[in-house]
Amino acid sequence: MSKGLDKIDFQPVTLRDQVQERMREAIIEGHFKPGERLVERPLCDQLGVSRTVIRETIRYLEAEGLVQIAPNRGPIVSYLYWKEARQIYAIRRMLEMAAAETCAANISKELANSLRAALKHLNDDRKDMSATELYHATSDFYELIFSGAGHDIAWEMVQRLHARISRLRSLTLSTLERKKTGPEHMQVICDAICAGDHQAASQAVAEHLDDVMSVAEKLLADA
Amino acid sequence: MSKGLDKIDFQPVTLRDQVQERMREAIIEGHFKPGERLVERPLCDQLGVSRTVIRETIRYLEAEGLVQIAPNRGPIVSYLYWKEARQIYAIRRMLEMAAAETCAANISKELANSLRAALKHLNDDRKDMSATELYHATSDFYELIFSGAGHDIAWEMVQRLHARISRLRSLTLSTLERKKTGPEHMQVICDAICAGDHQAASQAVAEHLDDVMSVAEKLLADA
């Protein structure tokens, strides 16, 4: 129990935040297709907010890389080519390997339990989870790894990178039905980290991402 | 020679772009101190633009991590603690090592010449360069490495990370007078890459960053 009263850190959820969240989700989930124009005034009507809010949101998403500005045409949903996806996977690979390694080195009883719990939750409820729920559950697992490693900035970057390629995820999921190697890999990763074997942890993450990447590559046999 | 006429890809430099550039520079150069409030209307007056532009700019810089939003107080220049700077250096280290390695593996005569030219420019004109010019010249050198490696997304990330810690740069420069190991390290890096020795290149980059990092650490003996 803390002495005195806890500070109330009520952070007001601004309209912007909500709009940002919704538009980001919409892009990630594929409701807006790559190249699709994001015309401001219709968006205002749809979301019931003013143009200012929409425009600020678009600026934010532009910085995140989800939206591009076509000169004299306005914002469009970013295209994603293999050329870029490949780089994104490579960066994620580095960041995740480092996080797993450090996390394994810093492993504690509690952290190990949290990791196992997250994985168990993911495996048990996999069947009756929507795509978004599954995404969040997986994300929770990885977040534990990054926070366990003290790599919160890297975690933020990974999330952003992930958002940019997440439109592929719907494809990979639907076409390959997750190939079932995903969960296995995660189990191996979890075990290695909990055992404090940083080398094995790093290795397991690398293999997992190589796998995911090769699947994605087959799908993007375009530019 | 291309057949017919080249497409003119005139991208209009919008007001936003200019304001973004100027505010980013101002933060990076330390004209705005960490924690300083960025009050919108005075900024409008100073820059001679409308609030809309300022607000959009702030959203963008917020996504970049240079600006934070204090609830019910508005935007402030982000604080920077060693806890975060350390992570940023670590990430940069990974990305730059990878870029140097790949660049060395892909080395060509022309690329080697460009690299050497960039470094020569940097060394020759070092004395009569302003801090910003020196920054840009250094940046040009690294950009060659990243583009030579085909890591343009990583390059973008490195630039952003660099912006966030660049306020330290003014400190490191002024207090240690650049210790003179910087140019030496860059020479080693350049030589290794041009020789196609990817292992040495990667190693040289790592050493350089370890060095920079240790300098920064001494300065940020705070939180």
Next chain:
DNA sequence: TTTGGTATTATGGTATACCATAATACAAAG
């Protein structure tokens, strides 16, 4: 000195109005 109220300020949010440009449609001329 502490309490309480008031005035100011900055912000988030909204609504418009205006202009320049790009796309489109359409009409006129060859």
Next chain:
DNA sequence: CTTTGTATTATGGTATACCATAATACCAAA
């Protein structure tokens, strides 16, 4: 029928004005 020029429309870009709220500072009273 094709080409050229023009008019319309949609849109992005910019600038202002307005309101409600929260934070702050300041001042007066107990």
